[in-house]
Amino acid sequence: MFNAERLKIARQRRKLSGKKLADLAGITPVTVSKIENGHQPESYVVERLSNALRYPREFFFLVSPDVLDADTVSFRSLKKMGAAERDASLAAGSLGIALYDWIDARFNLPRPDLIDLSKERTRPESAARLLRQHWSLGERPIGNVLKLLESKGVRILSLSENTSNVDAYSFWRNDRPYIFLNQEKTAERSVFDSAHELAHLVLHHHAGAKSDRDAESQADQFASAFLMPEADVLNAAAHISTANQIVAKKSRWKVSAMALAYRLHKLDVLSDWNHRSICIELGKMGYRSGEPLGIDRETSTVLAKVLTVLWGKRLTKRDIARDLAVPLEEIETLIFGLTDPAPIPARGGSLSLANK
Numbered sequence: 001m002f003n004a005e006r007l008k009i010a011r012q013r014r015k016l017s018g019k020k021l022a023d024l025a026g027i028t029p030v031t032v033s034k035i036e037n038g039h040q041p042e043s044y045v046v047e048r049l050s051n052a053l054r055y056p057r058e059f060f061f062l063v064s065p066d067v068l069d070a071d072t073v074s075f076r077s078l079k080k081m082g083a084a085e086r087d088a089s090l091a092a093g094s095l096g097i098a099l100y101d102w103i104d105a106r107f108n109l110p111r112p113d114l115i116d117l118s119k120e121r122t123r124p125e126s127a128a129r130l131l132r133q134h135w136s137l138g139e140r141p142i143g144n145v146l147k148l149l150e151s152k153g154v155r156i157l158s159l160s161e162n163t164s165n166v167d168a169y170s171f172w173r174n175d176r177p178y179i180f181l182n183q184e185k186t187a188e189r190s191v192f193d194s195a196h197e198l199a200h201l202v203l204h205h206h207a208g209a210k211s212d213r214d215a216e217s218q219a220d221q222f223a224s225a226f227l228m229p230e231a232d233v234l235n236a237a238a239h240i241s242t243a244n245q246i247v248a249k250k251s252r253w254k255v256s257a258m259a260l261a262y263r264l265h266k267l268d269v270l271s272d273w274n275h276r277s278i279c280i281e282l283g284k285m286g287y288r289s290g291e292p293l294g295i296d297r298e299t300s301t302v303l304a305k306v307l308t309v310l311w312g313k314r315l316t317k318r319d320i321a322r323d324l325a326v327p328l329e330e331i332e333t334l335i336f337g338l339t340d341p342a343p344i345p346a347r348g349g350s351l352s353l354a355n356k
Contacts, residue, residue, distance in 0.1 A: 001061065002035070002040050002041055002046060002061060003060055003061060003062060003064055004035060004037065004038050005064050005065060005067060006059055006060045006062065006064075006065060007036055007049065007060060008036055009065060009067075009091045009095070010053040010055045010059065010060070010091075011053065012084075012087040012088050012090070012091040013053075013091045013092065013330070014054075014088075015084040015085070015087075016053075018032045018033055019032075021049070021052060021053070024052035025045075025048040025051070025052040026048055027048060027049075031045065046060060054327060055325075055326065056325045056326070056327070059324075059325040059326060065094045065097070065098060066097045066173065068090045068093045068094060072171055073090065073093070073169050073170070073171045074169050074170050074171065074197060074200035074204065074219075075089075075169045081165045081166060082165070085166055089161060089166050089169065092157075092159055092161075092180065092330075092333070093169070093171070093178070093180060095324075095326060095330055095334065096155075096157040096180060096334050097173060097178070099320070099324065099331065100155050100157075100176075102324060107309070109153070109155075110150065110152065110153045110302075111153050112152065112153030112154070112176060112177055113135075113152045113153055114131075114152060114153070114177060114198075114201055114202055115131055115134050115202060117203055118202075118205035124218045124219070124221035124222040125221060125222070125225040125230075127199070127203055127222055128199075128222050128223075129225070129229075131198075131202060131226065132226065132229065135148075135152065139229045139230075139232045140229075141228075141232060141252055141253050141254070142227065142253075142254075144298055144301075145191050145194050145195060145227070145298060146194060146298040146300060146301065147298070147301045149194060149198060150300065150301055150302045153176070154178070154179055155176060155177065155178045156181065156194070156302075157178070157179075157180050157181075157300075157334045157335070158180070158181055158182075158183050158300075158333065158334060158335065158336040158337075159180050159181060159182045159183065159333070160182070160333045161182055161184065166182050166184075167182055167185065168181045168182055168190075168193035168194070168196065169197065170197035170198075170200050170201050172201065179194060179197045179198070179201075181193055181194060183336065183337075186294055187254075187291070187297040187298065188254060188256040188259070188291050188294060190297065190298065191227070191254045191255065191295075191298060192223055192227065192255060192256065194298075195222070195223035195226050195227050196219045196220060196223040197219070198223070199218065199222035199223055199226070202222070203215070203219065203222065224259065224263050224266070227253050227255055227259075228253045228255060228259075228260065230267060232253075233253075233263060233264070233269075234267060234269070236249065236252060237252075237260070238269055240264060241270070241274060243257070243261075243278045243282045246260050246261055246264075246278065246282070247282075247285070247287070247293060251295055256291055257282050257287040258282060258287060258288065261278050261279055261282065262275075299338065300335065300336050300338070303336065303338055304338055307340060307341060308341050311340055317331050317332065317335070
């Protein structure tokens with residue numbers, strides 16, 4: 001039976017309105033509307049829709065996918081985001097869930113090890129300290145944030161939406177936490193986004209960011225404290241008073257120059273006047289819109305290991321795409337553009353082939 005929800009997902013991934021899809025497929029907008037409302041299309045119509053959307057025909061006849069509700073997803077830039085951008089990102093989330101269901105059926109992945117502070121009204125800085133304590137991180141900088149989160153059971157996938165309006169988002173599904181990161185951002189911004197979304201998972205849990213008008217501010221405060229713990233910042237950067245010093249030191253915590261300046265201001269290392277002056281100078285140096293001296297981008301360790309193990313079994317990304325009946329480009333978009341075989345050796349750790 002043709003699945004209307006899958007037609008919506010494919011249309012949303014292509015950022016097409018019903019009318020535009022109808023034009024591309026050579027059918028009427030009324031026909032598209034009827035199909036999305038459950039009317040079973042004729043075979044030639046299915047073929048036209050498949051060709052117009054560049055999705056395999058089989059995709060539209062699989063079981064209903066997980067459909068994400070925008071009210072339970074922690075979009076960061078909802079006010080800037082158009083409906084098409086929002087829907088495309090949510091549709092990517094549905095495909096990401098399907099991808100991880102495929103992986104979960106074949107691999108033993110780390111179990112989620114987060115804390116739920118959604119009912120505690122815990123201050124963001126205190127929440128960051130509590131999670132650091134829970135994970136025995138102490139006050140040291142985190143070497144690889146994505147690797148840490150994945151080791152704690154967070155499913156991390158990438159977005160390549162070709163827009164600056166989509167930063168990142170997160171949600172819980174079947175007690176498994178997910179984070180999606182837009183690769184259009186700088187590497188430093190992506191690290192901060194991952195910590196920001198971690199805050200939503202810990203502080204707001206299943207409620208989504210809309211549950212509290214201050215949720216975004218809380219997540220930023222959490223991310224700043226989680227990435228740049230107070231004791232370490234004061235020990236390593238209490239002497240900083242210039243923009244050049246910030247640029248030289250920011251790589252210690254893998255954050256942007258502006259994020260470090262803000263953290264130093266909040267910790268009273270920088271006065272109001274000094275903070276403003278440094279931000280102006282950083283802006284002139286190009287650090288307001290980017291990171292001229294940037295770090296290497298983090299990527300998924302789990303997905304890299306999965307690809308390596310699959311390569312040893314003569315399986316590739318194309319096999320995953322075929323099993324899920326999605327275009328190969330959708331898989332590549334979700335897995336940080338990792339190649340076959342992945343460069344990370346699949347040995348050690350808690351990732352192994354399941355005996356199924």
